[in-house]
Amino acid sequence: TLGAFVAFCLVSASIYLVNDARDVEADRQHPKKRLRPIAAGELAPRMALALAAVTVAASMALGLLIAPLLAATLATYWVAQVGYSLFLKDQPIIDLAMVASGFLLRAVAGGVASGIALSQWFLLVAAFGSLFMVAGKRYSEIRELGQQAGTRLSLARYTDTYLRFVWTVACTAVIMSYSLWAFEQSALPSASAVAWHAISIAPFTLALLRYAYVIDTGAAGEPEDVVLSDRVLQGLGVLWVIPVAIGVFA
16 A cells, blocks of 8 residues: 555656646746746756656556556556646546546555455545545635636636536535445444444535535635645544444444
């Protein structure tokens, strides 16, 4: 699992380098992205592309050492995301799907590397959860950039009402999929007398509602920043982990 984490850090670095080399001019007009090394002139685009080739090669080599299927997952991720960076990012809806697939493939890679079977419920929650985050990210970017959003094709073709519809549908699908899994686990013969998995639905749902609140304020442009800085969301995460852990190990 740790090896897969390192491999995905490497392949993600390669993709970001390719993407930033391509979008250097657009990034220079963005209030935050203008500080990235290539946009700021600290790293030459040619050097960035050379470094991208090195990191993707290292990622594939590490993936092969761990598990051939992990290497295949990494290759699929790289091809899809580079395709997104080069031309798919300007296509509405496909743009959302491609970014969401990146989150999903990272989760799949963990199962592939560790030899853990991924249930249909896990894949549904991961897939719709990814779409929820991506739609929220785009919505927040539109709110943050305001009139400047029209300068980026990936945002100019969306309206805030459409993105709100997408993340509402995705959030509903996540809650339903997770709830069906939780009730299924609670009904197993090996389950404890207390339906701990079912109890976990409450903090799980509240955490999603909290994240939706952050999206609505326009502060979810970077999902990792939300998770690392929002204390309420972190507290709900702890309250979710406790019943799940008890349900698994009791």
